[in-house]
Amino acid sequence: MRIGELSRRTGVPVPTIKYYVREGLLPAGELSSPNQASYDEGHERRLRLVRALLEVGGLSVAAIGDVLTAIDDKEQPVHKLLGTAARRMVPEYGDAAGQDDAEAVLAREKVARLIEARGWHVGPGNKAVGALEAALASLARVGHGSFAELLDDYAEAAEQVARVDLEYTARRVDREGLVEAVVVGTVVGDAMFAALRRMAQVDASSRIFAQELPE
Amino acid sequence: MRIGELSRRTGVPVPTIKYYVREGLLPAGELSSPNQASYDEGHERRLRLVRALLEVGGLSVAAIGDVLTAIDDKEQPVHKLLGTAARRMVPEYGDAAGQDDAEAVLAREKVARLIEARGWHVGPGNKAVGALEAALASLARVGHGSFAELLDDYAEAAEQVARVDLEYTARRVDREGLVEAVVVGTVVGDAMFAALRRMAQVDASSRIFAQELPE
DNA sequence: GCTATCTGATAGCGCCACTATCTATGATGG
DNA sequence: CCATCATAGATAGTGGCGCTATCAGATAGC
Structure with a gap:
């Protein structure tokens, strides 16, 4: 697919996609001619990941770059890699x-x-x-x-929570899937828990205030 | 105390304190003469709160302004106020x-x-x-x-977590203390839990990887 | 051929959290 | 009393960040 379709599918503007490529968040498309590049589902998936980390996780572009670079580095052993990933997500x-x-x-x-x-x-x-x-x-x-x-x-x-997190990541078999699961789980998990805590707080306090203020 | 001492005590630069006053995060000092104002422990406490919400909670200056305005509005009933506070913290x-x-x-x-x-x-x-x-x-x-x-x-x-949060806030008696407890608890509580989750994850995964990779 | 789209490059924008600089005034100590 | 320092209040500037706009030149697809 060309960049326009990638943009349409993901809702990310074309200049923004180019910006991500420049910043190393996204590999460049494969050039078929000097000014035509094609993108595949891998690009789409990666782009969605970037947006999730940005919007839900609140990570900076630079931090995402580091994390993704670590993911893509096939040399590093898995546990080191999980370390870098975790480090950049705090x-x-x-x-x-x-x-x-x-x-x-x-x-x-x-x-x-x-x-x-x-x-x-x-x-x-x-x-x-x-x-x-x-x-x-x-x-x-x-x-x-x-x-x-x-x-x-x-x-x-x-x-x-960490126990179930680990169970989830343990299901992954391939290396890339594992690291990605950790990244997504960590970042989105934070947001999920924070939201749930708010909801549980509202519920708990509504029960208390409902008794005190039965208006 | 004068602004210089407030700055020294809290580690916040003087121009930044002035900026916060302009933005409504901090009440102005009491003027004793056209160019002398004095600040008290209330200012110091408020300033520390602002910094905590900024640095630990990651709230924006505008959001902090809203939350604090709500805290200071003596008219609003408590439950409405908790609502605004919660709304601006997400x-x-x-x-x-x-x-x-x-x-x-x-x-x-x-x-x-x-x-x-x-x-x-x-x-x-x-x-x-x-x-x-x-x-x-x-x-x-x-x-x-x-x-x-x-x-x-x-x-x-x-x-x-919400249960113990509520127990904590229930200890507060005065109105201002209650709301502040909610704000601090919500914002810093998120950061606390996120850190603890990371630590628990590291621990759990180290147990797993220690078996698999006994190097 | 014609129009829409593309690449790659560079420059600019809007927001945000400060920070710097200035003037006029007052506090403080010898 | 006077030199020095701190202060209030105002305005302008800074640096970083996440885009966004614009452009030239090339290609796709009809």
């Missing part, structure tokens, strides 16, 4: 936690204790660890440090 | 789901069935519902529609 909270004040220190301790208690095999270099520390430090700074008491309940729920 | 997936193709229709059905099965009291106008629909539609479009099979497990975990 937003940078680096400077947010990097204040290194009392709250940051306490947050690090709390996270270390949690990991210890859970027996999790996660190194301190993990970005998610930093993100969690940043979140806890931030809570303390805004005077909601006690929200951290819910940490264990959150962790419990997170373990449940 | 990113706009509107046009992402708005393709109205087969996937979108199926996603809507799935979500409706889930709400039905869970007995949740959530209207279809709820933004979280739209976000979930968008996520599911997106999954289907990238060929990972079967990820939606995990929906029920996700919902279960979300209910657990």
Whole structure:
């Protein structure tokens, strides 16, 4: 198919597709003549993936580029690859936690204790660890440090979710499918859970307020 | 305190503080003379809240402005206020789901069935519902529609989290504290859970890969 | 041949979260 | 009292990002 049809099928404007190709998010079409290129279902699929990561996952174009480059690198062993993928999918909270004040220190301790208690095999270099520390430090700074008491309940729920996530990815057989499943699952899974949490919150609070305010 | 000290205490540059005041995120300092204003702990607290919503929550300045305006509006009844707060804290997936193709229709059905099965009291106008629909539609479009099979497990975990969220907010007595707790809990809670999920995933997959690749 | 479409390249746009600079004023310390 | 510093308020500018517009030259398909 030509670029116009690709655009029509996916709803992505032609100049935007070209932009993605320039940025390395999408391989160029195969040239049949100096100014004619043809695109296949692989391109379409990749393009939809890019849009999902952008719109649902909120990833930046640069981050998507990194993740996809890792996916396409046939050399890298799978577990390393999953690492890069995961690393680029966590937003940078680096400077947010990097204040290194009392709250940051306490947050690090709390996270270390949690990991210890859970027996999790996660190194301190993990970005998610930093993100969690940043979140806890931030809570303390805004005077909601006690929200951290819910940490264990959150962790419990997170373990449940991670379990089914892993079951899902375990179904994949081929390498590319596996990594893609991880990427999609991680990114879209976040959005899914956040939405479900909101819905469950609304439901729970409507039950409470319905009693108190029966108007 | 003067603006310089506020800046030092929070690590936010003076021009940025002024910018926030202009944008309505922060009330102006009390003028003691035409070019001297004093700020108190209330300002400091609010400023920290703004930074938390920006850095951890990833909210836009405009969204934060809306949420804070709602918090400060002493007229509005609490439940309406919680509504506005929640509405502005969900990113706009509107046009992402708005393709109205087969996937979108199926996603809507799935979500409706889930709400039905869970007995949740959530209207279809709820933004979280739209976000979930968008996520599911997106999954289907990238060929990972079967990820939606995990929906029920996700919902279960979300209910657990929402339960403890509600318990936390129920402790608040004063109006402002309540709303703030909801805002902080929602926004930072998302980040917290996402980080925990990553960590749990890493742990779970390390257990699997440790067996397969005992290097 | 004619029109619609294409490639590849370059430049520009709109938004956003700041940041820089300026003037006029006042605070502060020796 | 005066030099120095900080401040308020206003306006303009910056850098990054995700596109979007425009163009020249070439080709497709009728």
